[in-house]
Amino acid sequence: MDKTTRIAVGGDRPYDVLVGRDLLDPPQLLPGAQRLAVLYAPPMRGRAEQLAERARMAGVTPLLVEVPDAEAGKHIEVAASCWERLGAAGFTRADAVVGVGGGAVTDLAGFVAACWLRGVRWVPVATSLLGMVDAAVGGKTGINTAAGKNLVGAFHPPAGVICDLAALDSLSPADLAAGMAEVIKCGFIADPVILELVERDPAVAVDPAGPVLRELIERAIRVKAQVVSGDLRESGAREILNYGHTLAHAIEKVEGYRWRHGHAVAVGLVYAATLALLEGRLDAQTAQRHRAVVGALGLPTGYRAEAWPDLLATMRVDKKARGSVLRFVVLAGLAHPTILEAPSDELLHAAYREIAE
Structure with missing residues (x-):
C-alpha cells in the first residue's frame, strides 16, 4: 500500500497536509460534520461523486455543487450561487465545504467557506500539481475582480489538505x-x-x-508550510x-x-x-x-x-x-x-x- 506523508502546518490553527495516492476521505478531517458541500469543476465530476459516496458511507450528507472550470469560477457571482445552495440546504457552523480540483476551485471553496456564517470548516482536495504545492496550502482564499487577480479574499486556514497523487496520472x-x-x-x-x-x-x-x-511535491509543500506557519x-x-x-x-x-x-x-x-x-x-x-x-x-x-x-x-x-x-x-x-x-x-x-x- 502506498504510504501517506503528513506535513504539519503550524500557527494558531495547525493542520496537516496529506500526500499520497487514492486519498479521498475528507470526512476524517471534519469530525462532527453532518453536511458536506463538495465544490468541483466539470472535469472533476467523477472524483467529486466518489468523494460524495465516501461521505455517505461515513454518515455525512453530501451536497454536490458544480462550478465553472479554472479562473472562470473565481467570480463573486459564482461564490454567491454557492452561498445560495448552502442556505437552501440549511448549512450550519457544524457543516463543512470541500473543494475538489485545481487551485482555482480550492481558492473559491475556501472563500465560500470563509464567508459563510463568518467561517465554516473546509478541506481542499488538490488534484493539480499547482494546487498541491501552492493554492491548497496556507489558508489564502480568494476570487478575481476586474481590477486584478485575488484582490478579494480572506485568510482562512483549512481543517486539513489532501494531495491525491493519483490525480496527476491524468494531467496533461x-x-x-x-x-x-x-x-x-x-x-x-x-x-x-x-x-x-x-x-x-x-x-x-x-x-x-x-x-x-513526489519528492519535489513534498519538498515544495514543506517550504510553504514552514513559511506560512510563522506568517x-x-x-x-x-x-x-x-x-x-x-x-x-x-x-x-x-x-x-x-x-x-x-x-x-x-x-x-x-x-x-x-x-x-x-x-x-x-x-x-x-x-x-x-x-x-x-x-x-x-x-x-x-x-x-x-x-x-x-x-x-x-x-x-x-x-x-x-x-x-x-x-x-x-x-x-x-x-x-x-x-x-x-x-x-x-x-x-x-x-x-x-x-x-
Whole structure:
C-alpha cells in the first residue's frame, strides 16, 4: 500500500497536509460534520461523486455543487450561487465545504467557506500539481475582480489538505509542466535541492509515476508550510512566496486569465531574477539559472514587448504594493529572498526589455 506523508502546518490553527495516492476521505478531517458541500469543476465530476459516496458511507450528507472550470469560477457571482445552495440546504457552523480540483476551485471553496456564517470548516482536495504545492496550502482564499487577480479574499486556514497523487496520472504534460513553476520558485527561495532534481533530468521530474515528482511535491509543500506557519496573514516572511508573482499576476490579467498561472509565474521568475541582476543584488550565474531551469521544462521565459504599459499599470495595484510604491520579491543570492522597494520605472522597463519577445 502506498504510504501517506503528513506535513504539519503550524500557527494558531495547525493542520496537516496529506500526500499520497487514492486519498479521498475528507470526512476524517471534519469530525462532527453532518453536511458536506463538495465544490468541483466539470472535469472533476467523477472524483467529486466518489468523494460524495465516501461521505455517505461515513454518515455525512453530501451536497454536490458544480462550478465553472479554472479562473472562470473565481467570480463573486459564482461564490454567491454557492452561498445560495448552502442556505437552501440549511448549512450550519457544524457543516463543512470541500473543494475538489485545481487551485482555482480550492481558492473559491475556501472563500465560500470563509464567508459563510463568518467561517465554516473546509478541506481542499488538490488534484493539480499547482494546487498541491501552492493554492491548497496556507489558508489564502480568494476570487478575481476586474481590477486584478485575488484582490478579494480572506485568510482562512483549512481543517486539513489532501494531495491525491493519483490525480496527476491524468494531467496533461502541459499542466504538469505549468505546475512545476511553483515548485521551481520554492527551489530558488529556499530549497536548492529542488533545482538540482529538475536539472538532473527534467523529463523524470514531471513523471507522475516516478518517485522524483513526489519528492519535489513534498519538498515544495514543506517550504510553504514552514513559511506560512510563522506568517499566516502575509505581514512579513510570507511575502517571499510571491517570488515572480507581481509580473505573473499582471500577465494573467492582461491575457484575460487565458494563460496558465504556471506559465505566467515562469516568466515572472525570469523577470524577477533579471531585475535583481540589473539592480546589483544577484549574480549573473544564478540569474541565468532561472532561464535555464524554466526553459528546460518547456515553460515560457518572456512575454510580448508591446504589453509593458498595461503590465506596469496592473502591477501598481498588486497586493504587495504600498500606496503607489511597488515592491518586488527578489533574490540577493540563491535561497536568499529579499524585498526590492520602489524600483525606478527605468529599472523596471530595462529588466522587461531583457525578457521581452
